[in-house]
Amino acid sequence: MNNSDDISPFLEIQRLSKSFPGTVALDEVSLNVCRGEIHSLMGENGAGKSTLMKILAGIYQKDSGQILLNGQPVEIQNERQALQSGIAMVHQELNNFPEMTVAENIFAGREPSRLGMVKKEELNSRAGIILQEFHLNIDPHTKMGMLSISEMQLVEIVKAISCNAAILILDEPTSAISSIDADFLFEVLQRLKKQGVAIIYISHKMEEVFRISDRITVLRDGKWISTGYSTEITRDELIHKMVGRELKELFPDRTSIPGDTVLEVKNLSRQNAFIDISLSVRKGEVLGIAGLVGSGRSEFIKSIFGFPPADSGEILVMGKRVHIHSPGDAMNNGFALVPEDRKLAGLNLLGTVMFNTTLAVLPRFAGFGGMIHRTQEKQAAGYIASQLQVKSGTMNQLISNLSGGNQQKVVLAKWLLVEPSVLLLDEPTRGIDIGAKSEIYQLINKLAMEGMSILMVSSEMTELMGLCERIIAFRKGKISREFDRSGFNQEHILAAIMN
Amino acid sequence: MKQKQIFQYLSRYGILVAFLILILLLSLLSPAFLKTTNIMNILRQTSVNGIVAVGMTFVIILAGIDLSVGSVIALAAVIAASFAHSGDYPLIVPVFAGLAVGGLCGFLNGFVIAKRKIAPFIMTLAMMTIARGAALVYTNGRPVIELSDSYNKIGGSYFLGIPLPVIIFIIIIFIGWVLLSKTVFGRHVYATGGNTTAAALSGIKTGKITIWVYTLAGILSGLAGIVLSSRVMSGSPATGQGYELDAIAAVVIGGTRLTGGVGTIFGTIVGVLIIGVMNNGLDLLNVSSYWQLVVKGIIILLAVVLEKKNSR
Numbered sequence: 113m114n115n116s117d118d119i120s121p122f123l124e125i126q127r128l129s130k131s132f133p134g135t136v137a138l139d140e141v142s143l144n145v146c147r148g149e150i151h152s153l154m155g156e157n158g159a160g161k162s163t164l165m166k167i168l169a170g171i172y173q174k175d176s177g178q179i180l181l182n183g184q185p186v187e188i189q190n191e192r193q194a195l196q197s198g199i200a201m202v203h204q205e206l207n208n209f210p211e212m213t214v215a216e217n218i219f220a221g222r223e224p225s226r227l228g229m230v231k232k233e234e235l236n237s238r239a240g241i242i243l244q245e246f247h248l249n250i251d252p253h254t255k256m257g258m259l260s261i262s263e264m265q266l267v268e269i270v271k272a273i274s275c276n277a278a279i280l281i282l283d284e285p286t287s288a289i290s291s292i293d294a295d296f297l298f299e300v301l302q303r304l305k306k307q308g309v310a311i312i313y314i315s316h317k318m319e320e321v322f323r324i325s326d327r328i329t330v331l332r333d334g335k336w337i338s339t340g341y342s343t344e345i346t347r348d349e350l351i352h353k354m355v356g357r358e359l360k361e362l363f364p365d366r367t368s369i370p371g372d373t374v375l376e377v378k379n380l381s382r383q384n385a386f387i388d389i390s391l392s393v394r395k396g397e398v399l400g401i402a403g404l405v406g407s408g409r410s411e412f413i414k415s416i417f418g419f420p421p422a423d424s425g426e427i428l429v430m431g432k433r434v435h436i437h438s439p440g441d442a443m444n445n446g447f448a449l450v451p452e453d454r455k456l457a458g459l460n461l462l463g464t465v466m467f468n469t470t471l472a473v474l475p476r477f478a479g480f481g482g483m484i485h486r487t488q489e490k491q492a493a494g495y496i497a498s499q500l501q502v503k504s505g506t507m508n509q510l511i512s513n514l515s516g517g518n519q520q521k522v523v524l525a526k527w528l529l530v531e532p533s534v535l536l537l538d539e540p541t542r543g544i545d546i547g548a549k550s551e552i553y554q555l556i557n558k559l560a561m562e563g564m565s566i567l568m569v570s571s572e573m574t575e576l577m578g579l580c581e582r583i584i585a586f587r588k589g590k591i592s593r594e595f596d597r598s599g600f601n602q603e604h605i606l607a608a609i610m611n
Numbered sequence: 612m613k614q615k616q617i618f619q620y621l622s623r624y625g626i627l628v629a630f631l632i633l634i635l636l637l638s639l640l641s642p643a644f645l646k647t648t649n650i651m652n653i654l655r656q657t658s659v660n661g662i663v664a665v666g667m668t669f670v671i672i673l674a675g676i677d678l679s680v681g682s683v684i685a686l687a688a689v690i691a692a693s694f695a696h697s698g699d700y701p702l703i704v705p706v707f708a709g710l711a712v713g714g715l716c717g718f719l720n721g722f723v724i725a726k727r728k729i730a731p732f733i734m735t736l737a738m739m740t741i742a743r744g745a746a747l748v749y750t751n752g753r754p755v756i757e758l759s760d761s762y763n764k765i766g767g768s769y770f771l772g773i774p775l776p777v778i779i780f781i782i783i784i785f786i787g788w789v790l791l792s793k794t795v796f797g798r799h800v801y802a803t804g805g806n807t808t809a810a811a812l813s814g815i816k817t818g819k820i821t822i823w824v825y826t827l828a829g830i831l832s833g834l835a836g837i838v839l840s841s842r843v844m845s846g847s848p849a850t851g852q853g854y855e856l857d858a859i860a861a862v863v864i865g866g867t868r869l870t871g872g873v874g875t876i877f878g879t880i881v882g883v884l885i886i887g888v889m890n891n892g893l894d895l896l897n898v899s900s901y902w903q904l905v906v907k908g909i910i911i912l913l914a915v916v917l918e919k920k921n922s923r
Contacts, residue, residue, distance in 0.1 A: 419812055440814040449812060457812055460805035462872040471802055472813040474795045482794040526813070 120183075122147045122310050123168075123199075123279055128177030130163055137163040139334045140177070145279065147308040150301060152315065152325035152342070155354055156545030160334040161314050165281050168312075169201035170194035200272030201281040206264050210257030215239030217256045218271045242274050243267075246300055261405070262293030266300060273304065280304065281312045286320060287543055290404040290571075292610065298324050316545070317572075318347055330354055355547050362550050363578030366557055370581060371395035373431070374565040375534045377416065380425030385411035386589040389425070393534065398556060398566040400576035403586030403609050409569045410452050412586070413536050416567075417442040417449040429534070443472065448532035450523050452539045452569075458523040459511055466507040468522050469493040473529045496525040501551065517548025524555065535559065537568040541575060553579060573602050585609045625917050626866060626881050633885065637892040644895055651774055655842075657887030658780035659684075660857045661880065662835045665787040666828030667858040668879045672791075673804040673824050674871025675731035679720060679738035680832040680858060684851030686746040687713045687836030689755050692846025697759035705762055709837040710830050716742055717829015721822035739855070746848035755846035766842025776838045783831065788876040800824060805872030860907070861886055864914040885910065 121144035130138040138160045145151045153161045166172045168179070170191040179186050181197055188194050194201075208217050215236045216223070224234045239252035248266055256264065265285050272280055282301075286294040301311055301324060315321050321328060322342055329339040330353040337353050338345075376392040386408035393399045403409035415422040418436040427434055434445045442449070451457035459468050470477070470493050477489045493507055500521045504514055511519060520540070527535065540556070541549045556579055560566055570576050576583050583595045585608035593608040595601075637644045663680050670677045691709030694700050716738055723734050768775050791797040802810040803817045811817050835854070840846040865882035867874025886907065893903045 417812070438814075438816070439812050440816065443814045451809075451812055456806075457808045460802055460809050460872065462805040462868075463801065467798070467801070471798070471810075471815075474798055478795045481789075482796055483789070484793060484795060484798065 121145065122182060124178075124180040124183075125164070125168075126178040126180065128164065128167065128179070129175050130167060130172060131175055136334050138167075138174075141331065141334070141336045143329055143336065143339065145310045145312060147278070147310050148305050149326045150305055150311045150313055150324050152313045152321045152328045153331065154315070154321060154328060154350065155331035155337075156547055159331040159354070159545075161331055162283065163334075164331070165201060165283060165312065165314065168194065168199055168279070169281060170199075195275055195277070198276060198278035199281065200275060200277035200279070201283065202265060202268045202272060202285060204283045204285075204287065206261070206268060208256050208264060208268065210255065212256055213252060214243070214250055214254050214256055214259070214267055215252035217267060218242065218252075218274060220271075222275075242270055246270055246273075246303070260289075260293070262289035262297065265289065266297065269300065269304075273309070277309070279310045279312065281314075283314045284316065284543065285313075286315065286317060288405070290406075291606070292404070294320065316543070318350065322347070351546060354545075363553055364557055366561055368396050368561045370397035371563070374429065375416075375567070376426075376428040376431070378426040378428070380412070380415065380422045380427065382411060382415050382420075382422045385415070386586070389591060391584055391591070393565045393567055395565055396560050396563045397582075398560050398568060398580045400580035400583040401567065401569045401586055402573070402576055402583055402605055403569070405571075407586040407609065408589035409586045410538050413538050413567060413569050414449065414451070417447055417536060419449075443530055443532075446533035447536060448472075448527035448530045448534075449536040450527055450538060450540055452542070454516075454519055454523050459519060461510075461512045463511055464508050465497070465502070465504045465511050465514065465522055466490070466493050468511050469497060469507070469525050470529065472526055492529060493525075496529050497522075500525050500528070500555065515545075515548075517544040517551075520544050520548065520552065524552070528559075532564070534565045534567065537566060537570075539570055540568065541570075541572070549575075573605060576605075577602065626864060626878065626885070626914065630881050630885050630888070633888055633892070637888065637895070641892065641895040644892060649891065649895075651777070653884075653887050653891045654777045654780070655774040656891065657883050658774075658776040659835045659839050659842075660854065660861060660886065661780045661883040662783050662831050662838065663828075663854055664858040664861040664879050664883050665783050665876060666831035667855075667862045668787065668865075668867055668874055668876055669791065669800060669824045670731075670828050671859070671862050671867050671869060672800055672871055672874045673821060674807075675724065675804075675821070675825070676735060676859070676869075677717075677720065677825065677828050678732065678735040678855050679716060679742055680828065680835075681851040681854040682739045682742035682746065683713050683716045683829060683832040684836040684839060684854055685848050686716065686742040686749070687833035688840035688850050689746045689750045689846040689848050691833075691837050692755035692758055692762075692840045693749070695755075695758045695762035695846075697757070699759075702759075702761045706765075706837055710833040713833020713836065714826050714830040717826040717832070718822060720829065721825030724825065725818035725821040743848070750846070750848045752848060754848070755840075756844070758841070758844055758846070763841055763844050766838050766840075767844075776842065779834070779838060783834070784876060784880060791876055796820070796823070801872060857886060860911045864911060866914075882914075 123145040125141065125143040127140040127142055128138055129140055141160065141164060155161050163172060167174050170188045170193055173189065179188065186197050188197060209220065218239045219235055223230045225231060236252045243250050243252060248270065250263060250267065259267065269280065285297060304311060313325060325342045327339060328342050328345065328350065330337040330350065332354060372395055373392045374395050378390050380389045381387050389412055401409045416427060418438045418441050421437050427436060429445050436442045436445065455461060470489050474484060477485045479485050497507065502521045502525060503518050511522060541552055556566060568580065577600045581597055583600065583605060584591055585593045585605060587609055595605060643649055667677060687709040690712045691705040694705035694708050720735055720738050723729050724731050766776055770778050791800065799815045799820050802813065802815055803820045807817055836851065839850060861882035862879050863869060864885055865878030867878060889906065889910065890903060893906065
């Protein structure tokens, strides 16, 4: 806890509203943030968190309401004005120049120069000093693109602070980094807090929100729901406020017992990715893979799907060896893969809901000359979409208009249409709200009970422990340990995946 | 709200509206414009660009570009023409030769782009030079003349009062439209152009799709070369210059995204007709061909600006 009670609010947001065609994104939301405070903003996707932050950062303009800084009203028309007012935002999608050095990135747009010539030495030395202040072991001469995601994030924070930002907005900074990197990030945030920076933190991860925040504000459907000290609210209360309903059973019990072995992997290896992986999944079993980013977990699961294929080793389905050189081969052998990043690999964002739902099974609807039988396609897509409760106006709506959770359901729908016997899931609930998460958990349970074999990679321990029969820990491309349901223990699993 | 809807409607069909306004304007300004002979003239003039533009639509939806079409037209024209002297071979031989040469050039484009991961701009730029050079080598730089009557009829005759090139163009439009919007292949083209990774993970053989699309564009360039050489009754190695840019312009005016994944044959046809009508109209109005280029450029620019605004 800090002493934010005694300090008058540094940033005050008063009755802020913003509408987009068809939706009210923010409805008279008020909020205040103090210096030296970490203020978390929580809510499901579409609750208005991002809209609020984008207004502060000058990306959107408010319809009505007021923003006060130090008691003075400010107008923020664009990103430049936001920076001038001391508000900096580190976006979920990092915007940097990968081909330029770290120093050039930190000083992008305000390079020390004389007569239009950049003073390279000063640039590098000043960047070095700033990085050192933050205890970052990053060489300012390195190309930005060579850094890990978490390092890039830290550089962006450094950049924001070096612009004299007094208010730092972080949008899901830990969604793509390992927990060790997250720990380091939190240390940096604590240091900034001591310097009096006001930090607004958006995250879906309960654990870290409770760990680092002073206060937590919940938004729902564009409205303010509550603000309170993190010590005075429980996890369940928070979830209840976010979803507006009880979430008693996030992970329902499965009553079924796994059957015979369906998938067996023997000594699978791929250069620079994973070495000598052997495992098996039974009918109706959910097998979890835990590991840090870069541990080879995603690479492994993608190689089973032939994207790209493994260098050596065997894959057996129902005891028979199969040869998988491409996703097409994998599909023919009863596999389906829900990839890690739905925007990069799961969906065609230019396409409609229908286009995306049926893409993997189109030949099934082909008639004379490869012409698609539209009614058949519509029926199949409509059926699976209703099964998964995809919320979309029509199937001809552009997929980009759907919320993250519904987009993810479309990816799942697409792969369930394939009717796989083995479903490979890579971070199936990343970046989606808790309501959609719970629906996807129910679905995974249902599929397992119906006899599907599921191999699932996830960064969320609670998710793995709640859904899986067994968990396999990956470390540096190898299996480091295997856990049975009876032996699930968050600390032990974390220890097994840490380098 | 109502105004907004009207605006949305207008911007979605903006190109069509612009086209209709253009026609209205020209028919008011020049009495000759709406005469049947003039309309047939426009259609015949646009048919070669139209055939090429249909192929270009596939290529651009695939997030590619084909700069080689003009040169491939020339190569196909001279090779087809060289088999078309009267009494040498039946008509099928020069026609097949022209289509095959075009298809081969397109296949090479697609193969190198798909397998060697060379940027389409670079590969087709190289093919543009190679095919032009090959056409010059093949003919020693001189046009192939004295073609058979049957060959000359492809570009010069009429069917039910409609010029044959126009009929060929309409058939190509129909095939292109069915292929792109009705078949699995067409859907796979959109998928590959929209997000290659997602397409590959969906089991689509994106390399194969790429090769087929460039081969198709090549075959259509070959066909354009045949029609063009037949109409002027000679196969010239210098023919077809700048056709790639006219085709790209038509496709872009028609609302196809240069970055791939979005576009229609219908839009391309409107794009082709806008360019054709404008050239013809400005001719009728005695505007110099130099100025026509300026106007064409401005129209391309307006179309892209409009599309940008629309997609936001």
